Amino acid sequence: MNRGSGGRVETIAAAATAPGRGAIGIVRLSGPQAAEIGRRITGIDPTPRHAHYAHFRDAGGGEIDEGLVLFFPAPHSYTGEDMLELHTHGNPVILDQLVAVAVSLGARPARAGEFTERAFLNGRLDLAQAEAVADLIGSQSAEGARSALASLRGEFSTQLREVSDRLRRLRVDMEALLDFSEDDIAPGTRERQCADLGTLGHGLEEILANCRRGVVLTEGLKVVILGRPNAGKSSLFNRLLREARAIVNETPGTTRDALRAEMQIRGVPVSLIDTAGLRGPAQAGDPIEREGMRRAREALAWADHVLLVVPWDAALNEEDREVMAGKPAGAQITLVRSKIDCGEMEPSERESKEGWEVWLSALTGEGMELLERRLLPAQEQGGGAYTARRRHVIGLETARAHIVEAERLLARNAPLELTAEQLRLASRHLDQITGEYTTEDLLGDIFRRFCIGK
Ligand SMILES: Nc1nc2c(ncn2[C@@H]2O[C@H](COP(=O)(O)OP(=O)(O)OP(=O)(O)O)[C@@H](O)[C@H]2O)c(=O)[nH]1
Ligand SMILES: [Mg+2]
Incomplete structure (x- = not known):
């Protein structure tokens, strides 16, 4: 991906500072020709990691601006390649001219995210860290920025690698047993492995909770209210908003x-x-109603968190099951048992075989704080928050499902090959998050969303 048609690594150039005018603007170059192009523009052979004052000239010797030039030789640079920075006055006209000169001297304009992509391909960052770069630049709150920095430093990746390593060790142990007959395996081995898997599953659960919070910090939360007619959906909507926005009627x-x-x-x-x-x-x-249903379905596909409203005294019906089945991957669902004031019930929160339930009354407001906490769990003091993406949540959920399946197989004394295969799949999904296992499509998807110069 780094290479031109001849298989040579190309040198790329782009303005690294935000478009617009400012005191300083920076053009970055990365690749084997960076130093040479810098020399042609500035006439200076820069000492690594030192700032030099220089005049920047075009290929004909005409002066463009003056400023600083810095050189970061490979491999100790952001991309891991030779990198050069030209610091000029922050005028887009000057920056464009400098990029054009660099291009005339053999560089090519960088694609969006290409500097960070090279950092990933050269092993300077893993994929989750590369995504954290974009999150750190894009974060809208101090907490968001803090958690992006934690991801960038590798806290998230380290936790993932720990789980992934333990999975691998467990699989190796299991595969070693394949050569023995059932009678030769020490008693208690299966039980121990089952317990190990349980612990791993819990570890993953914790990372997943952190990840969900991280996604919300980066992207905000999309909540969709569904349920049968008259369940109290609009009343709940109004109560959460603290204003009578939607019409409520019997x-x-x-x-x-x-x-x-x-x-x-x-x-x-x-x-x-x-x-x-x-x-x-x-x-x-009627057609209006049909359109309403279509829009509800569309909203369901978009949700991070589905609130399925069911009156406290009603059993789940087919529509409710349809909502549960239609929940997008990575989204959460909470069963809101509504109208508890009618049954004089206490507000509560519990886990049932249908999932998490919050019992509340939109009429009196009882139980609403339980629901808000469920939507957005409070961040524990100093708890390891880091930014995360939806794809991380989906990867972790898939890995967890394979671990649960492995546990089930192990408990049923199924052939060890089958269990080991589940563990292999779980590892693979974890490795996709950090980019140890990856595809071109995924990389394109991630880096094309960066802006040019990042
Ligand atoms: N007692 C009591 N009545 C409620 C509560 N929530 C809603 N209701 C009543 O239930 C009826 C339906 O409420 P809505 O909020 O309109 O229900 P909905 O699910 O939006 O209904 P549709 O839009 O028709 O599908 C209204 O008469 C509400 O006053 C509650 O917590 N307690
Ligand atoms: Mg309604």
Whole structure:
């Protein structure tokens, strides 16, 4: 990817500072010709990592600007290649001219994210760290920036590698047993391995919780309210917003459109959507209602967190199961057992076989703080927060599912090959997060979202 058609590593150039005017603007070059191009522009043979004052000239000797030139030889540079920085006055016209001169001398304009991509390809950063660079630049709050820095320093990657290493060791142990007959395996071995898997699963669970918080810090939270007609969806929407935005009425099918509102929970931006539900009272009778259902379905596909509202005294129905099955990968779901004031029940939070439940009343407001905490768990003091992406959450969830399956197989005395295969798959999904195992598509997807010069 670094190479031109001749297989040679190309030298790339781009303005590294934000577009617009400022006191200082920086053009960066990376690649084998960086030093030579720098010499042609400045007439200076720079000492590594020293700032030199220089005049910057075009190929015909015309002066463009004056400023500083810095040289960072490979491998101790951001990209791991020879890098050169030209610090000039922060005018886009000057920066464009300098990039053009560099290009006339053999460099090519860098693609979006290409500096960071090279840093990854040269082993300076792993993939999660490279993503943290973008998060650190893009973060909108001090907490967001802090957690991006933690990821950039590798705290997230280290935790992942620990789990991945333990998985690998367990798999090696297991594969070593394949050569023995069942009678030769020491008693208690399976039990011990089962327990080890359980511990691993818990470790992963913790990383996953941190990751979810990280995604929310980076991207905000998208919450979608679904449930049968009259379940109390709009009442819940209004209560969360603390204003009577949606119409509430005892007639089933009151809400026909999807309503979106923006709010904050403890400083984190939350987009909240109230819907008509997936089925509606007349079941796709009139076209307006049908459109409402379609919009509800669309909202479901977009959710980070689904609030499935079911009156406290009702059993789950087919529509509820449809919502559960339609939840996007990586999203969470909370079963809101509504209208508890009607049954004079206490607000509570519990885990059932259907998942997490919060029992509340949108009418009285009882239990709402439980729901808010469920949507956005409080950050423990000094708890290891780091930024994360949706793809990390999906990777971790998939890895966890393979570990759960491995545990199940082990407990049922299934052939060890099958268990070992589940562990191999779990490792692979973890390795995809740090980029130890990766594909061109994934890399393109990640780095093309950076801006030029990063
Ligand atoms: N007692 C009590 N009534 C509630 C509560 N929440 C909603 N209701 C009532 O239940 C009825 C339906 O409430 P909505 O919030 O409109 O329900 P919905 O799910 O949005 O209904 P549709 O939009 O028609 O699908 C209204 O009469 C509300 O006043 C609650 O917590 N307690
Ligand atoms: Mg409604």
